[in-house]
Amino acid sequence: MHSRFRRTGALVGTGAVLFGALxxxxxxxxxxxxxxxxxxxxxxxxxxxxxxxxxxxxxxxELAERNGLGEQQLQRILxxxxxxxxxxxxxxxYAEPMATAKERSASATAKSPKWATxxxxxxxxxxxxxxxxxxxxxxxxxDFDGHTITGTxxxxxGKPSRVNVTAYDTDGNTANxxxxxxxxxxxxxxxIAEDYAPFDVDVTTQAPAESAITRSxxxxxxxxxxxxxxxxxxxxxxxxCGGVAYVGVYDDPSRHSYYQxxxxxxxxxxxxxxxxxxxxxxxxxxxxxxxxxxxxSVGYYTGHGAWAPIMGVGYSKAISQWSKGAxxxxxxxxxxxxxxxxxxxxxxxxxxxxxxxDATALTLGTAVKGVYANDSDVDTFRVDLSAGTFxxxxxxxxxxxxxxxxxxxxxxxxxxxxTADPAAxxxxxxxxxxxxxxxxxxxxxxxxxxxxxxTGYASPLNTGxxxxxxxxxxSVKVTAG
Numbered sequence: 001m002h003s004r005f006r007r008t009g010a011l012v013g014t015g016a017v018l019f020g021a022l023x024x025x026x027x028x029x030x031x032x033x034x035x036x037x038x039x040x041x042x043x044x045x046x047x048x049x050x051x052x053x054x055x056x057x058x059x060x061x062e063l064a065e066r067n068g069l070g071e072q073q074l075q076r077i078l079x080x081x082x083x084x085x086x087x088x089x090x091x092x093x094y095a096e097p098m099a100t101a102k103e104r105s106a107s108a109t110a111k112s113p114k115w116a117t118x119x120x121x122x123x124x125x126x127x128x129x130x131x132x133x134x135x136x137x138x139x140x141x142x143d144f145d146g147h148t149i150t151g152t153x154x155x156x157x158g159k160p161s162r163v164n165v166t167a168y169d170t171d172g173n174t175a176n177x178x179x180x181x182x183x184x185x186x187x188x189x190x191x192i193a194e195d196y197a198p199f200d201v202d203v204t205t206q207a208p209a210e211s212a213i214t215r216s217x218x219x220x221x222x223x224x225x226x227x228x229x230x231x232x233x234x235x236x237x238x239x240x241c242g243g244v245a246y247v248g249v250y251d252d253p254s255r256h257s258y259y260q261x262x263x264x265x266x267x268x269x270x271x272x273x274x275x276x277x278x279x280x281x282x283x284x285x286x287x288x289x290x291x292x293x294x295x296x297s298v299g300y301y302t303g304h305g306a307w308a309p310i311m312g313v314g315y316s317k318a319i320s321q322w323s324k325g326a327x328x329x330x331x332x333x334x335x336x337x338x339x340x341x342x343x344x345x346x347x348x349x350x351x352x353x354x355x356x357x358d359a360t361a362l363t364l365g366t367a368v369k370g371v372y373a374n375d376s377d378v379d380t381f382r383v384d385l386s387a388g389t390f391x392x393x394x395x396x397x398x399x400x401x402x403x404x405x406x407x408x409x410x411x412x413x414x415x416x417x418x419t420a421d422p423a424a425x426x427x428x429x430x431x432x433x434x435x436x437x438x439x440x441x442x443x444x445x446x447x448x449x450x451x452x453x454x455t456g457y458a459s460p461l462n463t464g465x466x467x468x469x470x471x472x473x474x475s476v477k478v479t480a481g
Contacts, residue, residue, distance in 0.1 A: 107272030139224030191400030242268030251344030321469025
């Protein structure tokens with residue numbers, strides 16, 4: 001009897017131990033579920049996409065939400081895009097490859113259109129007072145005159161806590177801005193202003209107040225991004241890249257300044273306007289939530305014909321546009337305009353009437369400017385003429401035009417009399433052809449209408465582009481003769 005009681009007691013004791021052990025295990029599991037390893041401990045440091053994916057795969061859904069991406073999309077990016085990185089907090093950024101030596105050389109030796117009239121001693125004057133849409137609550141600041149980077153994500157992971165980036169310079173004289181340097185600044189601005197013309201944003205070379213860039217909270221409706229043109233090598237020497245930028249941080253209400261700026265390295269892309277502009281529009285696009293446009297075999301699609309997507313690489317193509325992956329083999333079907341809107345950058349409102357009843361009046365010999373911002377838009381103008389021969393012209397942007405124009409001449413009854421839609425192409429990698437349109441016609445006295453629509457060219461699959469990204473600025477003018 002005694003031994004039986006002792007055995008029972010032993011069993012009871014063993015059960016208590018087992019129950020206690022199970023309770024500890026259950027408690028540890030509960031704690032593990034409630035208190036997962038912080039991402040900065042899990043990652044430890046910035047990791048390239050595939051290496052990062054190996055560590056964060058079980059928490060991919062959490063990371064996708066943090067980065068404003070779909071889970072499958074983030075997995076594809078990390079698994080296939082060698083330029084993708086996660087920082088120690090799990091935030092996605094890209095370190096772009098350098099332009100080829102040939103592309104850098106072509107960009108550096110190309111001359112920008114003459115514009116500046118005299119050298120200036122500091123970053124002042126017309127080149128540093130350019131605005132594409134003054135008064136907008138959104139801004140993309142193109143910073144050419146140097147900047148101190150401190151307290152940002154770019155200062156972590158063993159990088160310097162304070163970095164002084166010097167001003168853009170091509171002649172070795174940092175004490176002044178030559179006319180050639182100012183011409184580059186102006187052309188870069190013009191090209192990027194055209195890329196972002198469909199949006200309600202001010203692309204500017206004039207330094208805004210910091211409050212106009214940084215978003216202090218969800219109620220702050222005046223914010224943007226700084227794209228820093230960096231001729232030094234503090235980061236570029238380590239990454240060997242053409243630019244870096246975080247993804248989906250343009251309207252971040254909590255750590256906005258931490259993910260600034262986006263950077264373009266002239267040591268990686270060259271010192272010429274074409275390449276700087278392509279890279280800067282691309283990096284700002286990342287800030288707006290856009291990922292790379294590639295194929296199953298290449299991370300960056302270099303385009304076809306005269307066309308390339310902005311979020312691919314357009315150094316060798318004269319026409320670079322926003323895209324939603326309509327070309328053959330596209331691996332990214334993001335609707336660039338929709339995604340940018342979800343990240344704080346809406347389309348600008350319509351600026352001209354769509355039909356004959358609300359057409360904008362033209363005066364003979366005077367140009368009127370417009371912006372074609374929506375793929376469904378139609379801009380209509382009216383002009384009263386005496387009998388004679390006239391040229392009806394709609395000109396695309398002079399630098400880096402995105403808009404391919406179809407121009408129609410209508411009579412007072414709204415009947416189409418003539419249509420102009422030249423074939424598009426390029427004379428070199430910086431100069432598109434066939435985007436503007438004009439009609440020369442003899443008419444009787446009366447009222448006439450000009451209708452401007454965007455158009456595509458050839459097949460978007462492999463020879464041209466659709467109307468989707470064919471949006472931008474234009475001017476329209478009627479002249480005698």
